[in-house]
Amino acid sequence: MALNGLASIAERCYKITQSYLEIKEPPTAIIAETQDAIKLTKKYLLQEIFDRWSPLGREISLSYNGGKDCQVLLLIYLACLHEYCSQNMPGQPLPVKRLNAVFIDQAETFTTLEQFVEETKERYSLSLYESERGTNKNISMAQAFDKYLTDNPETKAIVVGIRHTDPFAQHLKPIQRTDDGWPDFLRLQPILHWKLAQVWSFLLYSGEPICGIYSVGFTSLGDISHTLPNSHLRISNSPSLRFQWEIEHSFSGDQTVHCSALCGDDVHLQNHEYLPGWYLVDDTLERCGRNKR
Ligand code: ATP
Known part of the structure; x- marks a missing residue:
C-alpha cells in the first residue's frame, strides 16, 4: 500500500x-539526557494528549514558526502519530493527509525563516494557517490566535x-489553559523540560533540514530588528562543537548539517566571524542575540 505524504514523513520521524x-552506551552525557527527554515527551503525547484529543481529528493544532524548538517538537509529534496509528489502526491507511498548524507572521521575520516555513510545510505535510501575511503585522500574538480560533472553531x-528556560516559562505545565487576556484554549507544551543542548543533539542527529539563519551565528529567532548573531559564538571566543558524534552518525547518513539557503536580504548575514548556533549549549546565553524592544 502506497503511503500518503503525511504517513510517510510520520514513519520517517518514527525511525x-x-x-x-x-x-547504545550513549557516547556523551548529552545524548543520554536527550534520550530521557524524548521518552518524557513521548509519554505526554501518547498517554496524556492523544488520549484526550485525537491526533486524527481537527481538535489539535501545532504552533509552528520554523524555529528549532518547534521543529524538534514536530519531529517527535509525527513519530508519535505513527506510533499511535500503528497501535490503534494497524494496517489501515492514515485517514488524514495534513496536520493542522498555525504560523503567526506578526513580526518582521527573516525571509529565510519564512521560506523555510514554506518548504517545511510541504516536507511535514502541514495544513498551515498563516496569519495576516504582509497586511497587519502589528496585532499581538493573543489577537492573532483569537482570529485563528474564530476561523478554526474546532481547535481545542x-x-x-x-521550554522552561524561555522567558516567563519556568512554572508552565505540560497541559494548561491560556492566561487571562488570551483566547481560551489548552496549551499543550510537551518539550518544556528540554535543554538547549538536547534540542541541538536531536536535531543534528535527525539530519533534517534546519533554518539557515542558525548557520550564521543565531541561536534564537525573533524579529529582524531585534535579533543579532549571538556574541558568545564569535570565533574569537573559541566555542567548541559538542555534537560531532551526532553529525557523523546522523540518520540521513551523509554526515552533513542541512541548512536551508539564506535568501533575500539575509544573504548579507553570511559571515566569517560567528560559528553556527549549535556551538552554543548554555541555556542562559541562548537569547543573547535577541535584544529587548
Ligand atoms: P528559537 O528559540 O530558536 O526561535 P522556536 O521559535 O521554536 O525556536 P521560541 O521562539 O522560544 O522557539 O517559541 C516557542 C514556541 O512558541 C515555538 O516553538 C512555537 O511553538 C511557538 N511560536 C513562537 N512564535 C510563533 C509564531 N510566530 N507562530 C506560531 N507559533 C509560534
Whole structure:
C-alpha cells in the first residue's frame, strides 16, 4: 500500500526517533539526557494528549514558526502519530493527509525563516494557517490566535514548543489553559523540560533540514530588528562543537548539517566571524542575540 505524504514523513520521524533512542552506551552525557527527554515527551503525547484529543481529528493544532524548538517538537509529534496509528489502526491507511498548524507572521521575520516555513510545510505535510501575511503585522500574538480560533472553531488545544528556560516559562505545565487576556484554549507544551543542548543533539542527529539563519551565528529567532548573531559564538571566543558524534552518525547518513539557503536580504548575514548556533549549549546565553524592544 502506497503511503500518503503525511504517513510517510510520520514513519520517517518514527525511525529517526527510534534510532536515536536505540543509541547504545550513549557516547556523551548529552545524548543520554536527550534520550530521557524524548521518552518524557513521548509519554505526554501518547498517554496524556492523544488520549484526550485525537491526533486524527481537527481538535489539535501545532504552533509552528520554523524555529528549532518547534521543529524538534514536530519531529517527535509525527513519530508519535505513527506510533499511535500503528497501535490503534494497524494496517489501515492514515485517514488524514495534513496536520493542522498555525504560523503567526506578526513580526518582521527573516525571509529565510519564512521560506523555510514554506518548504517545511510541504516536507511535514502541514495544513498551515498563516496569519495576516504582509497586511497587519502589528496585532499581538493573543489577537492573532483569537482570529485563528474564530476561523478554526474546532481547535481545542494548541501544541507549543516552549521550554522552561524561555522567558516567563519556568512554572508552565505540560497541559494548561491560556492566561487571562488570551483566547481560551489548552496549551499543550510537551518539550518544556528540554535543554538547549538536547534540542541541538536531536536535531543534528535527525539530519533534517534546519533554518539557515542558525548557520550564521543565531541561536534564537525573533524579529529582524531585534535579533543579532549571538556574541558568545564569535570565533574569537573559541566555542567548541559538542555534537560531532551526532553529525557523523546522523540518520540521513551523509554526515552533513542541512541548512536551508539564506535568501533575500539575509544573504548579507553570511559571515566569517560567528560559528553556527549549535556551538552554543548554555541555556542562559541562548537569547543573547535577541535584544529587548
Ligand atoms: P528559537 O528559540 O530558536 O526561535 P522556536 O521559535 O521554536 O525556536 P521560541 O521562539 O522560544 O522557539 O517559541 C516557542 C514556541 O512558541 C515555538 O516553538 C512555537 O511553538 C511557538 N511560536 C513562537 N512564535 C510563533 C509564531 N510566530 N507562530 C506560531 N507559533 C509560534
